[in-house]
Amino acid sequence: MDMSNEVSMGNEAAFSRACASLVGGVNSPVRSFTSVGGSPFFIREGHGSYVVDIEGRRYLDYVQSYGAIIHGHGDDGVLAAVMDAARKGTTFGAPTLGEVELAERIKAKVPGIDLVRLTSSGTEATMTALRLARGVTGRSKIIKFEGCYHGHSDALLASSGSGVASLGLPASVGVTPAAVLDTIVAPYNELPKIGEDVAAVIVEPVAANMGLVPASAGFLQELRRLATEAGALLIFDEVITGFRIAEGGASTLFGVTPDLWCFGKVIGGGLPVGAVAGPEEIMAYLAPTGPVYQAGTLSGNPLATAAGSAALRQLNSASYRMLAGRAEQLAFGLTKVIEEADLAVQIQRVESLLGIFFADEPVTNYREAVSSVERGIYAHFFHAMLKRGIAMAPGPYEVLFPGLAHTVDDVDKTIDIASAAAVEARDLWAKSR
Numbered sequence: 130m131d132m133s134n135e136v137s138m139g140n141e142a143a144f145s146r147a148c149a150s151l152v153g154g155v156n157s158p159v160r161s162f163t164s165v166g167g168s169p170f171f172i173r174e175g176h177g178s179y180v181v182d183i184e185g186r187r188y189l190d191y192v193q194s195y196g197a198i199i200h201g202h203g204d205d206g207v208l209a210a211v212m213d214a215a216r217k218g219t220t221f222g223a224p225t226l227g228e229v230e231l232a233e234r235i236k237a238k239v240p241g242i243d244l245v246r247l248t249s250s251g252t253e254a255t256m257t258a259l260r261l262a263r264g265v266t267g268r269s270k271i272i273k274f275e276g277c278y279h280g281h282s283d284a285l286l287a288s289s290g291s292g293v294a295s296l297g298l299p300a301s302v303g304v305t306p307a308a309v310l311d312t313i314v315a316p317y318n319e320l321p322k323i324g325e326d327v328a329a330v331i332v333e334p335v336a337a338n339m340g341l342v343p344a345s346a347g348f349l350q351e352l353r354r355l356a357t358e359a360g361a362l363l364i365f366d367e368v369i370t371g372f373r374i375a376e377g378g379a380s381t382l383f384g385v386t387p388d389l390w391c392f393g394k395v396i397g398g399g400l401p402v403g404a405v406a407g408p409e410e411i412m413a414y415l416a417p418t419g420p421v422y423q424a425g426t427l428s429g430n431p432l433a434t435a436a437g438s439a440a441l442r443q444l445n446s447a448s449y450r451m452l453a454g455r456a457e458q459l460a461f462g463l464t465k466v467i468e469e470a471d472l473a474v475q476i477q478r479v480e481s482l483l484g485i486f487f488a489d490e491p492v493t494n495y496r497e498a499v500s501s502v503e504r505g506i507y508a509h510f511f512h513a514m515l516k517r518g519i520a521m522a523p524g525p526y527e528v529l530f531p532g533l534a535h536t537v538d539d540v541d542k543t544i545d546i547a548s549a550a551a552v553e554a555r556d557l558w559a560k561s562r
C-alpha cells in the first residue's frame with residue numbers, strides 16, 4: 130500500500146482510503162456527509178476565508194472548524210505564535226507562562242471570572258463544570274435544554290422524553306440509563322422548575338447546535354433568578370459564543386452573569402483548548418486547592434495556549450462590529466434570494482452567528498428545529514452551494530461562522546451563488562416529494 134500523501138488522489142479515493150482506517154472515514158461524525166448524502170471532500174489547506182481540497186478546488190468556507198477559527202485559516206499572528214512555541218518544546222507537564230497568559234486574557238475580557246482551569250476540549254470543560262457544580266452544592270441533578278449540545282460526555286448525552294421537562298433518556302447507544310438518571314431535559318426558551326436537588330442548570334446562552342436559536346427576551350435573566358432562588362449554579366456553555374458574539378461573550382452581551390463559564394473553540398485559536406472559569410469561591414473547589422478532582426496531561430499545552438492567546442490578543446471591539454456587519458449583510462442577502470426562489474426561510478442571527486431554517490415561522494426550540502429540518506430542503510441547498518464553491522456544514526443543525534477573514538466581496542459572492550442554489554434546491558426538493 131502506498132501511504133504517501135504526495136501522489137495525487139481524488140476525494141472519492143481518499144474517502145475510500147480513509148474508511149479503511151478510520152471509522153466512517155472521519156474522526157468526528159459531523160464531518161461525514163451522512164445527513165446530506167455523498168462523501169466529504171478532503172482539505173489540503175486553508176487560507177483566510179477559503180479552503181482548498183485535494184483536487185485543487187477552492188471553497189469559501191463557512192465552517193471555520195465549527196467556530197474554532199475566528200481570524201480565518203492560517204492567520205499570521207496565530208501561526209507565528211505557534212511556530213515560536215513549538216521551537217521551545219511541545220509539552221512539559223509542568224507550568225508555563227503561556228497558560229497563565231491565556232487565563233489572564235480570558236479574565237480580562239469577562240467580568241466575574243477570577244480563576245480558570247484549562248482543558249483540551251469543550252467536552253472536558255462542561256464535564257468538569259458539572260462535577261464542580263455537584264461538588265460545590267452537594268446536589269446531584271443537572272438541568273439541560275433540549276437541542277443544546279455540551280460535548281459528548283455521558284451525562285450530557287441525554288435527550289428528553291415526552292412532556293415538558295423530563296428525566297433524560299440516553300441519547301446514544303452505550304450511554305446507560307444510570308448515566309443520565311440525574312440529567313433533566315427541558316425545552317429551550319421555557320423556564321424549568323428548579324428543584325432543591327438541582328446542582329446546576331447548563332445552557333447555551335445562544336443555542337448554536339440546533340441551528341441558531343436565540344434565547345428569547347428575558348429567558349437568561351429569569352434562569353439566573355430562578356437558579357439563585359433554588360440554590361443551583363447557572364452554567365453558561367460559551368464554547369461557541371465565547372469571544373465570538375461579543376468581546377466578553379454572551380454574559381457581557383446579555384448582561385447576565387453565570388456562576389460558571391465553559392469555553393472552547395475560539396480560545397484555542399484552532400488548537401485543542403477548553404476552559405472552565407468562574408469566581409474564586411467556586412473554582413477553588415477544584416484540585417489541588419479543593420476536593421473536586423480534574424486533570425489532563427496536555428491541559429494548558431504550550432502550542433494551544435500560544436495559539437489561543439494570539440487569537441484573543443487580536444480581538445477588540447472593532448472586530449466584533451466588523452463580524453456583526455458581515456453577518457448582517459449575509460443574513461439580509463440570504464433571506465432575500467432564498468425567498469425570491471419561493472422557499473420559506475428564517476435566517477436566524479445573533480451578532481456574527483447565523484443559521485438557516487427552511488421554515489415559515491421563527492424557530493424557538495428543538496421541536497420546531499426538527500420539524501423545519503424534516504422538510505428536507507437543507508441537503509439540496511447544501512449541495513447546490515457546495516458545487517458552486519460555498520462550503521457550509523454538512524448538516525442542517527449547524528450554524529454559519531463568518532469570520533474576520535470574510536470580506537464584503539466574499540459575502541456578496543455567497544449571496545449571488547445562493548440565489549442560483551436556492552432555485553436549484555427548490556426544484557430538486559419539489560421533484561423529490
Ligand SMILES: *Cc1c(COP(=O)(O)O)cnc(C)c1O
Nearest residue numbers: 250251252278279280368369393
Ligand atoms: C463544540 C461544543 C462543545 C464541545 O466542545 P469539543 O471541543 O468539541 O469537545 C461543547 N459545547 C458547545 C456549545 C459546543 O458547541
